[in-house]
Amino acid sequence: MSPQARAMATRDAIVRGAAVVFERLGYGNASLADVVREADVTKGALYFHFGSKEELAYAVIAEQNRISQLSGKAIVALGRPALETMILLCADLGRQLMHDPVVQAGIRLTTEAASFPPTVLEPYRDWLLVFEDLIHRAIDEGDIRVDIAPDALARFVIPAFTGVQLVAAVFTARQDLLTRIREMWEILLPSVANESRWGQLRALPTLIDAPEAR
Amino acid sequence: MSPQARAMATRDAIVRGAAVVFERLGYGNASLADVVREADVTKGALYFHFGSKEELAYAVIAEQNRISQLSGKAIVALGRPALETMILLCADLGRQLMHDPVVQAGIRLTTEAASFPPTVLEPYRDWLLVFEDLIHRAIDEGDIRVDIAPDALARFVIPAFTGVQLVAAVFTARQDLLTRIREMWEILLPSVANESRWGQLRALPTLIDAPEAR
Numbered sequence: 001m002s003p004q005a006r007a008m009a010t011r012d013a014i015v016r017g018a019a020v021v022f023e024r025l026g027y028g029n030a031s032l033a034d035v036v037r038e039a040d041v042t043k044g045a046l047y048f049h050f051g052s053k054e055e056l057a058y059a060v061i062a063e064q065n066r067i068s069q070l071s072g073k074a075i076v077a078l079g080r081p082a083l084e085t086m087i088l089l090c091a092d093l094g095r096q097l098m099h100d101p102v103v104q105a106g107i108r109l110t111t112e113a114a115s116f117p118p119t120v121l122e123p124y125r126d127w128l129l130v131f132e133d134l135i136h137r138a139i140d141e142g143d144i145r146v147d148i149a150p151d152a153l154a155r156f157v158i159p160a161f162t163g164v165q166l167v168a169a170v171f172t173a174r175q176d177l178l179t180r181i182r183e184m185w186e187i188l189l190p191s192v193a194n195e196s197r198w199g200q201l202r203a204l205p206t207l208i209d210a211p212e213a214r
Numbered sequence: 215m216s217p218q219a220r221a222m223a224t225r226d227a228i229v230r231g232a233a234v235v236f237e238r239l240g241y242g243n244a245s246l247a248d249v250v251r252e253a254d255v256t257k258g259a260l261y262f263h264f265g266s267k268e269e270l271a272y273a274v275i276a277e278q279n280r281i282s283q284l285s286g287k288a289i290v291a292l293g294r295p296a297l298e299t300m301i302l303l304c305a306d307l308g309r310q311l312m313h314d315p316v317v318q319a320g321i322r323l324t325t326e327a328a329s330f331p332p333t334v335l336e337p338y339r340d341w342l343l344v345f346e347d348l349i350h351r352a353i354d355e356g357d358i359r360v361d362i363a364p365d366a367l368a369r370f371v372i373p374a375f376t377g378v379q380l381v382a383a384v385f386t387a388r389q390d391l392l393t394r395i396r397e398m399w400e401i402l403l404p405s406v407a408n409e410s411r412w413g414q415l416r417a418l419p420t421l422i423d424a425p426e427a428r
Contacts, residue, residue, distance in 0.1 A: 026326065028242010111380060112240065112326055124381060152397045156378070159394070163377020164370070166325060167338060180373070183366045191405040 011049045014039045015063050018056045019105035027057055027112055057109050058120075064106020065123045068093055072130060082137035083144055083193070084204055087185055089130070090161060091208040094181045097165050098174050111166060127158050143201060144192050153192065160184060178209035225263045228253045229277050232270045233319035241271055241326055271323050272334075278320020279337045282307055286344065296351035297358055297407070298418055301399055303344070304375060305422040308395045311379050312388050325380060341372050357415060358406050367406065374398060392423035 001009070017039025021030045032053055036043050050056045075088050096103040110120050135150035144153075164184055168177040185205035193201045215223070231253025235244045246267055250257050264270045289302050310317040324337050349364035358367075378398055382391040399419035407415045 026242050028240050028244075030242075121385065124384065153401060155394065156374075156398050156401050159377035159381035160370075160374040160398075161377065162381060163373035163375065166380070167373035167376060170338065171335065180369065184370050184374075187367060187370050187402070187405055189405070191401050191403070 010041055010045050014041055014046055014049055015059050016102060019060050019102040022057065022060060023101060023105040023108055027109055060102060061106045061109050061120055061123065064103050065126065067100065067103060068096060069126055071096065081141050081143055082134040083201065086131060086134050087204050087207055090181050091178065094165070094177045098177055107165065111162060124158060128154050131157055142194055143197055145194050148192055182206070182208040224255055224259050228255055228260055228263055229273050230316060233274050233316040236271065236274060237315060237319040237322055241323055274316060275320045275323050275334055275337065278317050279340065281314065281317060282310060283340060285310065295355050295357055296348040297415065300345060300348050301418050301421055304395050304399070305392065308379070308391045312391055321379065325376060338372060342368050345371055356408055357411055359408050362406055396420070396422040
């Protein structure tokens, strides 16, 4: 391994260790000493890469947002209809939240972001833009009703998803998250779907926790 | 003032002071010294009433839940139809979140509750039960469609509200919270409302941020 590759690997290990610590203890309770122990690196290595707990939190959020947006781009690239893509994106982020410690910690830090300045808005903004664009496309494709305002629907779906995953974390450590995301879309779909397409669209939420999608 | 009344007043001042500190700093960053300063009480008075930061957090959550549930009971007692009552309850909690520091801190501590054991479930459970009961009644009253599952709808509306207020806190310090709650109900209503009542029900969300309701 070159020195650069080793430095990158160390930085990665620190970010993953920090994610585990932040998710377990929350931002306020976590200490840099916990991260050093969890990541199995030296204190010097940590301080070489990160100057403070705040910097470390931002690195976890940035890495989570990079992972989630990359995964999202792959789903958009499948070229499925926009409404189906929205549902697949929710299922995908749900699965990341169930299985990836960096995503768990990044989302948690983002929802607790009022705790450390400056406020973290980028991940919300990224998802709002992606969904607003998909809603426009779904209207053009005839799946979403023309009288739905794309900005208002995105401004509800993103926070609603945020709350659904948060409450699932509190009640069941996210074990039932995919079921809750399916129920969310079962409730939303009759409001937003074009009535003339209802026959084709009504089964879309079953994609979320279908066995083959897990 | 009797000694008992003075002790109660001191306890109240500590809980309100703790609420302001928790809301400003988050649970992890807050210290008992901050609370002593904010509440303008002695350290001895604080330790007479509360043994730890955790106890103080639970006291804030309990007081918030008491305030919100009491206010909710007054709204239920108005005897309005159940669907309208659900919408009024969301608007009421929204206004508390905009104006009452104890409610702001209690809800924030509840959403950050994964940070301190044991997990805080009571406030969520109380609201889930209230809404499940109201949804049953709204179905009986003919306002909500009979094919809506009350438990699934409650299991979505409570987390959705949680997420909406959280994202409003992050983006606008909750300045636009009532608008966001209205948009939430404008999106939900076509899914849940009985079609034959649509003419009477469609304007219900305007109750949320109508000037006279502020």
